Amino acid sequence: MRIVFHAIFIGMLFVSHCEAAEARPNILFIMTDDHAAHAMSCYGSRVNQTPNLDRIARDGMRFDNCFVTNSICTPSRATILTGKYSHLNGVPVFNRFDGSQPHVAKYLRAAGYYTGMIGKWHLGSDPTGFDHWSILPGQGVYNNPIFLEPDGPRQIPGYATDVITDLALDFLKNRPRDKPFFLMYHHKAPHREWVPDEKHRQMFAEKQIPEPATLRDDYAGRTDALRENKQRVFDDLTRRDLKLAPPADLKGPERNRWLNEKPVEVEIDRDGTKVVLKGDELNRWKYQRYMQDYLACVQSVDDNVGRVLDYLDQNGLRDNTVVIYTSDQGFFLGDHGLFDKRFMYEPSLRMPFLVRWPGVTKPGAVQTAMAINADFAPTFMDIAGLRVPPDMQGRSLVPLLKGETPPADWRTAMYYRYYHDPGHHNTAAHYGVRTTTHKLIYYWKKDQWEMYDVEHDPDELHNLYNDPTQQQTVAKLKEEMYRLKKELKDEDQFSKELPPDGVDDPAPPLRRRAAPPVPQRSEQPRVPAKG
Numbered sequence: 001m002r003i004v005f006h007a008i009f010i011g012m013l014f015v016s017h018c019e020a021a022e023a024r025p026n027i028l029f030i031m032t033d034d035h036a037a038h039a040m041s042c043y044g045s046r047v048n049q050t051p052n053l054d055r056i057a058r059d060g061m062r063f064d065n066c067f068v069t070n071s072i073c074t075p076s077r078a079t080i081l082t083g084k085y086s087h088l089n090g091v092p093v094f095n096r097f098d099g100s101q102p103h104v105a106k107y108l109r110a111a112g113y114y115t116g117m118i119g120k121w122h123l124g125s126d127p128t129g130f131d132h133w134s135i136l137p138g139q140g141v142y143n144n145p146i147f148l149e150p151d152g153p154r155q156i157p158g159y160a161t162d163v164i165t166d167l168a169l170d171f172l173k174n175r176p177r178d179k180p181f182f183l184m185y186h187h188k189a190p191h192r193e194w195v196p197d198e199k200h201r202q203m204f205a206e207k208q209i210p211e212p213a214t215l216r217d218d219y220a221g222r223t224d225a226l227r228e229n230k231q232r233v234f235d236d237l238t239r240r241d242l243k244l245a246p247p248a249d250l251k252g253p254e255r256n257r258w259l260n261e262k263p264v265e266v267e268i269d270r271d272g273t274k275v276v277l278k279g280d281e282l283n284r285w286k287y288q289r290y291m292q293d294y295l296a297c298v299q300s301v302d303d304n305v306g307r308v309l310d311y312l313d314q315n316g317l318r319d320n321t322v323v324i325y326t327s328d329q330g331f332f333l334g335d336h337g338l339f340d341k342r343f344m345y346e347p348s349l350r351m352p353f354l355v356r357w358p359g360v361t362k363p364g365a366v367q368t369a370m371a372i373n374a375d376f377a378p379t380f381m382d383i384a385g386l387r388v389p390p391d392m393q394g395r396s397l398v399p400l401l402k403g404e405t406p407p408a409d410w411r412t413a414m415y416y417r418y419y420h421d422p423g424h425h426n427t428a429a430h431y432g433v434r435t436t437t438h439k440l441i442y443y444w445k446k447d448q449w450e451m452y453d454v455e456h457d458p459d460e461l462h463n464l465y466n467d468p469t470q471q472q473t474v475a476k477l478k479e480e481m482y483r484l485k486k487e488l489k490d491e492d493q494f495s496k497e498l499p500p501d502g503v504d505d506p507a508p509p510l511r512r513r514a515a516p517p518v519p520q521r522s523e524q525p526r527v528p529a530k531g
């Protein structure tokens with residue numbers, strides 16, 4: 001089967017690079033889970049510093065308008081691999097990816113790249129198209145993670161972000177030297193429930209993080225969707241999220257139930273005195289606890305990305321390796337009072353996207369043209385000198401990376417669709433369009449609409465949908481949304497029935513190459529949080 005695949009695609013896809021295979025650049029794709037652009041200093045973060053991620057931006061190009069097409073883990077990952085929207089790659093929610101379909105790693109491998117996938121995969125099925133893979137089962141855990149590999153599962157002692165980096169460095173050290181490589185190096189961090197390692201936990205434990213302007217958004221003028229959601233910092237963080245210690249006598253399911261409750265009062269120790277927090281004092285404390293741990297997890301990613309960049313520098317790989325940094329979607333850092341993602345609002349829709357391609361990207365370049373996650377696969381194809389398969393729905397970003405003025409027909413609007421309803425956090429299903437200046441959101445199960453002028457109202461506080469002066473804009477946006485929906489072949493394939501969840505099975509028992517059990521250093525979730 002693979003031989004047939006190779007024969008077909010090598011013939012189809014090579015443009016002119018066969019004889020110059022060695023010169024084709026390596027592609028190092030670094031992706032985190034739920035890392036918002038506004039928690040990176042190169043994007044102007046008010047809450048943290050990320051000096052190593054900033055190195056990529058300083059020496060490469062920062063994309064300021066890169067958007068996800070369906071803001072949750074599994075669908076974004078399927079789109080990144082296939083270059084197709086959820087309704088065509090078959091992954092609208094947390095269902096298993098059908099690995100028999102074509103995707104970018106298969107194409108690159110067939111064209112002579114040595115391909116690797118390390119870290120969080122979260123697509124349910126075993127990876128296809130990779131010479132080497134070592135993945136977390138489902139969400140995986142932060143401490144002493146188990147990895148699934150072709151030979152079976154193995155547990156590796158240590159902190160997930162460090163361990164995944166060690167495995168990525170092993171891949172680089174052990175790769176065949178006669179081929180370019182394509183490595184997907186995917187972190188678990190900083191996903192819920194935000195468990196930092198001790199060093200970074202301490203770094204943030206006493207920090208006071210500035211609150212975002214919309215933390216106390218009252219949702220006035222918006223539809224029911226925001227009011228009904230259950231992903232609010234003040235109301236929906238659990239004791240587990242807040243790292244509260246259960247009473248010693250609680251065991252088994254009762255202990256779990258205690259940890260999963262959303263506390264309305266919390267007793268803390270302040271300078272040796274027990275204090276009970278409630279009301280606004282508790283709300284402020286919850287925001288701090290959330291952000292301290294989230295940012296501590298990010299800081300470990302930053303350190304570890306620095307290790308990998310150093311390795312490239314020290315091993316003659318810098319000049320011929322394209323380094324990409326992104327996250328599978330954005331995230332709410334208290335914006336609109338929320339954590340998590342899902343909604344089409346800016347903090348969740350926007351992905352960080354940095355590309356350093358020595359000799360191609362100008363140092364410190366900033367790109368404002370609109371990119372989407374479906375563009376990543378076509379971009380990798382183009383970087384490798386391959387033709388972009390016509391059924392990929394994204395476009396190669398290479399012309400933008402070269403700093404050229406975007407092609408005249410470059411997109412000025414992107415289409416979005418979120419399906420997971422009923423689902424986690426009671427977030428309502430919706431689709432919509434974002435143009436360079438406006439956004440229209442349609443909660444199709446509620447038949448409710450929102451429209452924002454993102455240029456003049458970047459915080460999206462003023463729903464203009466019913467404003468009589470805006471009806472021409474609303475009509476234009478509707479036209480554009482339905483045009484894109486049709487062009488992208490969204491025929492409501494998943495609007496009535498969603499495929500069953502299938503990516504969060506618990507880790508299988510260790511069968512082979514099992515390391516001896518290691519002591520657990522901190523609380524591990526019994527049921528992994530989704531997303």
Ligand SMILES: [Ca+2]
Pocket residue numbers: 033034072073328329531
């Ligand atoms: Ca995610």
